[in-house]
Amino acid sequence: MHELETFKLIERISTLLRSEERKKYSAIGLQPVHGQVLEFLAKCNKYSNTHASVAEYLGLTKGTVSQSIQILERKNFLQKTIDSQDGRVMHLSLTEKGHVLIDELKPLDIFRQAEAKVDHLEFDTIQNALQSTLSVLQQVNHSKSFGLCRTCSYFTVEAHHYQCGFTDEALDRDDTDKICREHTPKPNPFIDQE
Template sequence: MQELTTLKLIERISTLLRAEQRKKYSALGLQPVHIQTLDYLASCNRFSDTPAAVTDYLGLTKGTVSQTLQVLERKGYLEKQQDAADKRSVHLKILAPGQKLLKSITPFDVFIKAEQAIANKQFDSITAALYEALVALQNVNGTSSFGQCKNCITFSEENDHYYCLLMQQPLDQADIEKICREFISVTNSGLV
């Protein structure tokens, strides 16, 4: 098993998610924050549908949320409504086009396919499950693994000398501990 910590696996999976989001949302003229905002508003109750709540939930600045809300309002995905009791408060309501947009973009096909690829496997740890999820996501998405050299199928060690068979280059101790974009896992090679 590749020696990656749970945190590194989560970070790499998150990176793949963000890349998939950017690709999908930019085709719609939107950014991930726009969809995250709509998704939050579709999930929150009437006490939490305010700009301040969006700011807190997404962990963003007031300025970023304000700009995000302006874009979504201009595109006809949401509207601001003044609170009936407290005229200083504003509630955010998703309009029908915003609801339709949310239904059309989630979930990501790449994640559905990756989940199907690992659905029936048993794992002995969260790290093992995350590693398999990462490999499945990378296979489905056609992205590089970026694994440690020492765990790559093209890594060679003979008499305490390290060598990359793919790049036809010698490796030193520091090289084998670092990640490489040319990494090929046993799973990716089709040998499993």
């Protein structure tokens, strides 16, 4: 069960970061996949900067990668050069504009802010570290927590039932393990101690 909770936290952090990434790329007329192509090309060597390598690394079809590369080339974020020894091979590299874009969009501002807030803290479990990181990311991003009912500030245990203090309604046992839009996190002893 512990592994499942850890996985869910990693998944939620990833979802929040992808959402922020989509907003940033959308604002400049790109999709996240375009950013992934640029990020790969920024860190790969001269043997891996080809269409096929990009497709293989990202787990995408060659068609999807080709379309993304065309868009990025048209917007002057990358350039193509023919291999000097094999004219059939096309190498891809970032332009200066492409490098600037990667520097501006990665790492995400909200992740940097969250990292600064939790970096100096010590955690007793990976789950507490991930939960604290997620909480800070949600605060910095001004997003709803969508946490489990049983982890909400409004959740209480009454005489013979569970109770939601927000709606003042009794809760079924199954409800307590489900996520809620109205979730309000309980104070986090790791990050709320400052």
